Amino acid sequence: MLNALIALGILGTILLLMFACNSAYRILMPRGSDRAVERLQAWTAPVEMKQFEIVRKESLSNIPWLNDLLLKAKQLQPLRVLHRRADCRLPLGVFVLASPLLAIGGMLLALITNQTNMAAVLCAVILGSSPAAYLYWLKNRRMAEIERQLPEALELVSRALRAGHAFSVGLKIVGDEAADPIGREFRHVFSEVSMGVALPQALSNMTERIDSVDVRFFVTSVMVQRETGGNLAEIIDSLAGLIRKRFELQLKVRALSAEGRFSAMILLGLPIVIGLLLYKLNPDYVGLLFSDPMGQTLTTAGSIMMVLGAVVMKRMVVIKV
Numbered sequence: 001m002l003n004a005l006i007a008l009g010i011l012g013t014i015l016l017l018m019f020a021c022n023s024a025y026r027i028l029m030p031r032g033s034d035r036a037v038e039r040l041q042a043w044t045a046p047v048e049m050k051q052f053e054i055v056r057k058e059s060l061s062n063i064p065w066l067n068d069l070l071l072k073a074k075q076l077q078p079l080r081v082l083h084r085r086a087d088c089r090l091p092l093g094v095f096v097l098a099s100p101l102l103a104i105g106g107m108l109l110a111l112i113t114n115q116t117n118m119a120a121v122l123c124a125v126i127l128g129s130s131p132a133a134y135l136y137w138l139k140n141r142r143m144a145e146i147e148r149q150l151p152e153a154l155e156l157v158s159r160a161l162r163a164g165h166a167f168s169v170g171l172k173i174v175g176d177e178a179a180d181p182i183g184r185e186f187r188h189v190f191s192e193v194s195m196g197v198a199l200p201q202a203l204s205n206m207t208e209r210i211d212s213v214d215v216r217f218f219v220t221s222v223m224v225q226r227e228t229g230g231n232l233a234e235i236i237d238s239l240a241g242l243i244r245k246r247f248e249l250q251l252k253v254r255a256l257s258a259e260g261r262f263s264a265m266i267l268l269g270l271p272i273v274i275g276l277l278l279y280k281l282n283p284d285y286v287g288l289l290f291s292d293p294m295g296q297t298l299t300t301a302g303s304i305m306m307v308l309g310a311v312v313m314k315r316m317v318v319i320k321v
């Protein structure tokens with residue numbers, strides 16, 4: 001009980017510190033940085049005749065001090081890239097704040113239920129990493145959908161080139177006719193080109209938003225063709241056919257490895273199912289695993305070994321093509 005009170009005190013201290021930082025930022029923030037004042041100053045300021053770069057102002061949190069911290073902290077750059085590739089509607093600040101709060105809440109829950117320190121740490125790690133795991137899941141699902149739609153999008157670009165249109169018009173056609181998320185990405189590239197960004201830079205920006213080898217192949221082939229010449233429509237057609245064959249091979253490999261994945265699911269789920277059945281038949285017998293210190297240690301060690309086994313089996317059945 002003492003550990004739970006200490007953890008509650010730590011949580012309260014962290015929340016008070018965050019509130020104090022937010023209040024201090026709002027008090028010390030200069031008045032000229034208010035959004036309405038900034039807009040009025042921008043409208044009344046004289047326009048200088050010089051070339052501007054197109055810069056998108058990125059908002060990572062509705063809390064000003066947290067938004068500034070996320071924009072300036074280089075250590076959080078990988079998390080920003082992950083959030084951008086996941087295309088999540090929630091701001092990144094929600095995940096950054098949710099991670100420590102979930103970790104502290106998991107530790108408090110474990111301590112209140114009289115679990116061991118090792119179990120409390122494990123629970124904190126699992127809950128604290130769940131927001132990042134959710135972003136990874138969103139990113140992987142979006143990348144898989146983009147790779148599935150990419151061959152059709154490339155064929156649309158190729159047909160537009162054969163019809164005599166410019167390459168940028170082919171990008172616009174894909175953006176208008178293709179479904180999201182691939183249509184949205186091509187619309188983004190066309191918008192950047194229309195606003196004055198060079199085509200190589202706009203395509204390079206797309207490779208930063210999309211973590212896909214196939215998209216990098218497409219961008220590289222377009223850049224090489226612009227420098228060396230050649231029939232771009234035939235190049236894109238060949239690339240689309242290669243991606244289709246690669247996708248078919250991935251489906252065949254997935255079908256052949258289905259037995260291994262099903263075996264892994266059974267091996268991971270069998271201990272949990274048997275444990276629940278034994279607990280329902282004889283609660284006192286299984287309850288020693290959670291009430292006795294030795295049982296808690298064995299349960300924690302078994303959970304860690306199951307997680308390691310799941311990672312090993314995942315690497316065994318996943319074959320990169």
